Amino acid sequence: MKERVKPLYKVTAGERDRFGGKCSALAGLAEKGFRVPDGVCIDSALYRDFVTKTGLVRRIHFELNRKRFEDMRWEEIWDAALRIRNLFVSTDIPGPMRDHIASVVEPVFSETPVAVRSSAGMEDSAEMSFAGLHESYVNIIGISSILDHIKLVWASLWSDRALLYRQELGLDVEASSMGVVVQELVAGDASGVVFSRDPDDAARAVIEAVHGLNQALVDGTVEPDRWLVDRESAKVLSHHAVDRKMKMTAAPDGVRLVDLDERARGVPPLREEDIPKILEAALKAERVFGRPQDVEWTIKKGEIYVLQSRPITVATDGDDKRTWYLTLTRSFENLKALRERIENEIIPGMEADTAALAAIDLTGLSDEALTEEIRRRDQIYEKWKKVYWDECIPFAHGMRLFGQVYNDIIRPQDPYQFMDLLSTGSTIGLMRNYLLGMMASVVREDASLAADLEAGRVPEKGSRFQVLLEDYVKRFGDLPPAGKTVKAGADAAERTVGLVLELAKRPPTGDTERQSRREMLERDFLGAFPEERKQFAADLLDLARASYRWRDDDNIYLARIDAEARRPEETAQARMKRGMVAQALEVEVLERSKVREALARSGDRQPSDRSQAASPGKEESRKRFRARQLTGQPAGPGIATGRARVIGADNLFDFKAGEVLVCDAIEPEMTFIVPLAAGIVERRGGMLIHGAIIAREYGIPCVTGVPDAARLIITGDRVTVDGYLGIVVLEGVTSTDAVAREGGKRYE
Amino acid sequence: MKERELRAHVLDLLKNQNLAVLSTDRGGHPYASLVGFLADDDLKFIYFVTTRATRKFDALTSNPRVAMLIDNRSNTYGDFREAMAVTALGEAGEIEKAKHQDIVKAYVEKHPHLSDFISSPTSALVRIEVETYYAVTRFQQVMELHLK
Numbered sequence: 001m002k003e004r005v006k007p008l009y010k011v012t013a014g015e016r017d018r019f020g021g022k023c024s025a026l027a028g029l030a031e032k033g034f035r036v037p038d039g040v041c042i043d044s045a046l047y048r049d050f051v052t053k054t055g056l057v058r059r060i061h062f063e064l065n066r067k068r069f070e071d072m073r074w075e076e077i078w079d080a081a082l083r084i085r086n087l088f089v090s091t092d093i094p095g096p097m098r099d100h101i102a103s104v105v106e107p108v109f110s111e112t113p114v115a116v117r118s119s120a121g122m123e124d125s126a127e128m129s130f131a132g133l134h135e136s137y138v139n140i141i142g143i144s145s146i147l148d149h150i151k152l153v154w155a156s157l158w159s160d161r162a163l164l165y166r167q168e169l170g171l172d173v174e175a176s177s178m179g180v181v182v183q184e185l186v187a188g189d190a191s192g193v194v195f196s197r198d199p200d201d202a203a204r205a206v207i208e209a210v211h212g213l214n215q216a217l218v219d220g221t222v223e224p225d226r227w228l229v230d231r232e233s234a235k236v237l238s239h240h241a242v243d244r245k246m247k248m249t250a251a252p253d254g255v256r257l258v259d260l261d262e263r264a265r266g267v268p269p270l271r272e273e274d275i276p277k278i279l280e281a282a283l284k285a286e287r288v289f290g291r292p293q294d295v296e297w298t299i300k301k302g303e304i305y306v307l308q309s310r311p312i313t314v315a316t317d318g319d320d321k322r323t324w325y326l327t328l329t330r331s332f333e334n335l336k337a338l339r340e341r342i343e344n345e346i347i348p349g350m351e352a353d354t355a356a357l358a359a360i361d362l363t364g365l366s367d368e369a370l371t372e373e374i375r376r377r378d379q380i381y382e383k384w385k386k387v388y389w390d391e392c393i394p395f396a397h398g399m400r401l402f403g404q405v406y407n408d409i410i411r412p413q414d415p416y417q418f419m420d421l422l423s424t425g426s427t428i429g430l431m432r433n434y435l436l437g438m439m440a441s442v443v444r445e446d447a448s449l450a451a452d453l454e455a456g457r458v459p460e461k462g463s464r465f466q467v468l469l470e471d472y473v474k475r476f477g478d479l480p481p482a483g484k485t486v487k488a489g490a491d492a493a494e495r496t497v498g499l500v501l502e503l504a505k506r507p508p509t510g511d512t513e514r515q516s517r518r519e520m521l522e523r524d525f526l527g528a529f530p531e532e533r534k535q536f537a538a539d540l541l542d543l544a545r546a547s548y549r550w551r552d553d554d555n556i557y558l559a560r561i562d563a564e565a566r567r568p569e570e571t572a573q574a575r576m577k578r579g580m581v582a583q584a585l586e587v588e589v590l591e592r593s594k595v596r597e598a599l600a601r602s603g604d605r606q607p608s609d610r611s612q613a614a615s616p617g618k619e620e621s622r623k624r625f626r627a628r629q630l631t632g633q634p635a636g637p638g639i640a641t642g643r644a645r646v647i648g649a650d651n652l653f654d655f656k657a658g659e660v661l662v663c664d665a666i667e668p669e670m671t672f673i674v675p676l677a678a679g680i681v682e683r684r685g686g687m688l689i690h691g692a693i694i695a696r697e698y699g700i701p702c703v704t705g706v707p708d709a710a711r712l713i714i715t716g717d718r719v720t721v722d723g724y725l726g727i728v729v730l731e732g733v734t735s736t737d738a739v740a741r742e743g744g745k746r747y748e
Numbered sequence: 749m750k751e752r753e754l755r756a757h758v759l760d761l762l763k764n765q766n767l768a769v770l771s772t773d774r775g776g777h778p779y780a781s782l783v784g785f786l787a788d789d790d791l792k793f794i795y796f797v798t799t800r801a802t803r804k805f806d807a808l809t810s811n812p813r814v815a816m817l818i819d820n821r822s823n824t825y826g827d828f829r830e831a832m833a834v835t836a837l838g839e840a841g842e843i844e845k846a847k848h849q850d851i852v853k854a855y856v857e858k859h860p861h862l863s864d865f866i867s868s869p870t871s872a873l874v875r876i877e878v879e880t881y882y883a884v885t886r887f888q889q890v891m892e893l894h895l896k
């Protein structure tokens with residue numbers, strides 16, 4: 001046991017393997033005379049001891065094998081990683097193990113700020129670099145906090161990013177382990193990385209540097225100055241200076257981005273005389289390890305400290321979607337900047353384009369002009385779609401970041417409790433549902449109005465209902481269900497009335513209850529922080545709420561542009577129906593519908609058999625083979641039994657109150673039928689997907705990530721949705737009459 | 749999962765497992781016992797051998813409705829996610845060994861050490877005609893296969 005935790009300088013060459021890649025490299029550097037911050041290494045066997053003695057290994061296995069890995073979407077992988085992280089947070093390190101770590105760490109770092117960093121076996125092997133898959137924590141003070149962060153580093157063996165690369169890492173619940181290094185935090189004046197050999201030119205080295213700590217450089221928040229240096233002569237070949245504005249410094253909550261003072265903005269982070277010193281360190285590291293190195297360093301009072309050295313590897317999987325997923329993990333500072341951009345540039349830009357497009361009278365255009373307009377609008381839509389993918393989707397990480405911080409400090413039983421703090425009811429989808437709910441309550445209280453509406457009679461102009469309806473249509477009448485345009489005006493009003501009549505059959509939702517729960521959770525969260533961190537906590541909550549809101553709303557803004565992009569095509573189709581149009585226009589329209597069909601076939605969505613109930617072949621096959629119980633993720637607590645209806649974009653309005661909504665994926669434009677549902681079952685998995693978020697919002701039992709949900713369940717099946725355990729039980733086909741009598745039950 | 753996949757998984761399990769838990773009932777008294785079994789390729793029949801003096805044989809002659817559980821657990825925690833369990837429901841009855849020599853031969857091939865047991869005049873060859881299989885994977889995923 002004694003040997004498992006050791007000061008860095010005592011780690012001998014023979015035992016480096018069990019302390020992991022980072023410890024091994026640092027110990028090697030220290031031995032060769034590099035200035036390396038003081039450190040304590042914790043070997044990987046201690047990790048195994050921890051997960052075995054506490055039974056965590058079993059729980060990790062159970063969590064990771066919920067479904068086949070190949071069937072898991074990135075969001076489900078993230079969820080699994082969050083749940084595993086929570087297991088680590090809520091499991092104490094057994095006393096003797098704790099005492100042992102403390103006995104070595106405390107004498108060295110009783111009050112000194114440290115970094116707690118991963119040192120995994122495969123992390124920096126010669127073949128592959130997996131930098132950034134595991135966690136590091138900076139500016140940790142005191143043994144209790146250090147121990148908590150050692151657990152978090154251990155947990156990051158199963159981070160979402162590591163799980164994405166599980167094959168390359170050879171991740172195995174029974175065998176994988178993780179070393180940790182606790183290292184003095186050197187608050188350098190400037191920091192950066194040096195590549196001892198430029199991958200583009202073997203005669204050069206590359207140095208990148210920022211003012212302050214290098215976390216900002218590593219996570220891409222601050223752009224570095226960059227020097228190309230001749231390896232032989234140490235002569236600077238070029239210096240790319242940037243517009244320096246910010247730097248990262250140590251703060252009570254880890255690190256914080258601050259404005260650079262006027263003087264620092266004007267000077268590069270490195271002085272001329274620093275360049276040869278840094279180059280020399282890199283070349284020396286290259287000699288020590290026998291191959292080109294990527295060295296992280298910091299300079300404090302002119303002294304260079306080497307923080308890490310690893311072999312330079314070529315980035316793998318250029319066309320791999322996983323590299324995009326990796327970009328979704330953002331720092332708090334990065335997210336704040338992203339929010340500014342979304343709120344001040346992207347959304348206003350989308351709105352302006354939508355308004356400009358809507359203002360054009362298409363009927364007045366010639367065939368040629370209409371053809372041109374179709375193409376022009378395509379480009380506009382494509383532009384915004386790219387912005388949406390590159391900037392809006394990553395902003396959703398704000399919720400995830402908040403979730404981690406919330407779980408670390410509150411340690412709730414339910415790892416998704418944090419979601420209950422985020423909704424302030426102000427998403428477009430919820431506002432739309434609020435208006436629908438108001439109309440439904442008018443109908444509930446007025447039997448004669450209900451009868452009139454049922455009979456298709458339009459209420460008097462100026463009546464309460466009619467005013468609400470007109471307001472609703474004005475605000476949301478243009479919103480199509482996914483992929484389909486519903487014309488504003490009479491059609492929208494008629495569909496809305498149908499929806500409201502269904503909604504009136506459901507009990508009203510308990511808004512006030514949720515409101516007070518939210519306030520209570522918010523008080524608990526803010527109250528859990530010491531005075532000096534309260535502002536950070538409040539800022540993070542505010543950011544997460546914006547992230548929650550935009551996650552739904554940006555889709556709706558994009559959907560509005562999409563609808564505008566399709567409008568000239570519809571005009572063209574109308575012309576084609578009426579008679580001859582210019583050939584170019586006709587070709588354009590036909591080509592586009594072909595492309596769309598092909599896209600629909602190859603897309604992420606799985607076809608759902610919506611007509612199965614009426615298909616005799618299907619019934620015959622279901623007599624031989626059917627699902628009895630399906631598993632997914634518990635995404636909204638509660639249990640409900642009712643008649644299933646499998647829903648797609650084209651039969652949204654068939655949905656009846658009290659039915660169980662079964663679908664491939666709920667899109668933000670579809671959420672208006674959710675309040676009608678007794679329960680929700682979705683093929684697309686994840687806790688932070690639209691369906692799960694809105695189900696939680698309304699307290700509807702919900703199970704997501706059920707493979708083949710829309711194929712194995714058919715409209716008319718009687719199903720029970722267990723939102724506590726993530727199970728859907730099929731009890732066979734119900735007759736419509738029987739269901740109509742029961743109306744679908746819901747228990748809470 | 750599709751029907752074809754499920755059939756393949758069930759067959760694979762039945763071919764690779766030697767022992768199954770047989771559940772019987774006699775007058776409201778349930779009983780469970782471990783038996784060496786054999787399944788045919790189209791999953792219609794499952795066979796096992798028992799001496800006629802046993803409690804299970806007594807039970808199934810009075811109530812031929814039986815359930816049989818076949819699984820591939822290995823008594824490790826991985827079982828909860830990795831093991832598969834199949835419950836077969838059907839009707840059991842003795843068949844004459846002399847008339848079903850092909851079954852006897854296949855049974856001995858699967859369980860060579862039971863050749864004396866099956867050839868003893870005191871043991872009975874029992875056939876279950878399966879009506880339904882319930883297959884459980886990943887702890888809680890349940891699929892049904894109906895043969896009748």
